[in-house]
Amino acid sequence: MSKSKLIFITGATKGIGRATAFTFAKAGWDLILLARNFKELEKLKNELIGFDVKVNICNCDLSDDEIIESSISKLLKDFGCPSVVLNNAGFAYNGELITMPLKTVAKNHSS
Numbered sequence: 001m002s003k004s005k006l007i008f009i010t011g012a013t014k015g016i017g018r019a020t021a022f023t024f025a026k027a028g029w030d031l032i033l034l035a036r037n038f039k040e041l042e043k044l045k046n047e048l049i050g051f052d053v054k055v056n057i058c059n060c061d062l063s064d065d066e067i068i069e070s071s072i073s074k075l076l077k078d079f080g081c082p083s084v085v086l087n088n089a090g091f092a093y094n095g096e097l098i099t100m101p102l103k104t105v106a107k108n109h110s111s
């Protein structure tokens, strides 16, 4: 098993992913942070500057089958193999699926 303290977090810019990024940064772990919005990733990277860790960012839409493989292969080549993966990207809706407004679906399927 890899002894590197490197965690790969998908859906890193908000909610659970963002909180996990700060928790692991505080514990001295290097980070690979993935989400679709590059500006949000850059903003998060800047917020993590105070921690003495490497912060690598990648904007990728994990709903796009065609780019996932090349993007993840490049990440592994550039930053090495993470010892922890938090595959957390997605969105949550509190309520029955049948009541979910279409605009909520649309919002979460656009970058």
Ligand SMILES: NC(=O)c1ccc[n+]([C@@H]2O[C@H](COP(=O)([O-])OP(=O)(O)OC[C@H]3O[C@@H](n4cnc5c(N)ncnc54)[C@H](OP(=O)(O)O)[C@@H]3O)[C@@H](O)[C@H]2O)c1
Binding pocket: 010, 011, 012, 013, 014, 015, 016, 017, 034, 035, 036, 037, 038, 040, 060, 061, 062, 063, 088, 089, 090, 091, 092, 108, 111
């Ligand atoms: N919060 C809850 O109560 C709850 C309950 C059950 C399950 N969950 C699950 O836990 C995960 C995180 O929930 P959360 O509430 O922390 O979500 P959130 O605050 O909405 O954050 C979602 C994160 O995922 C990224 N993301 C969304 N779609 C993506 C895509 N196609 N490709 C790459 N990145 C994508 C978003 O950034 P971009 O928009 O920039 O891509 C964002 O960083 C979700 O999978 C959710 O279904 C949450």
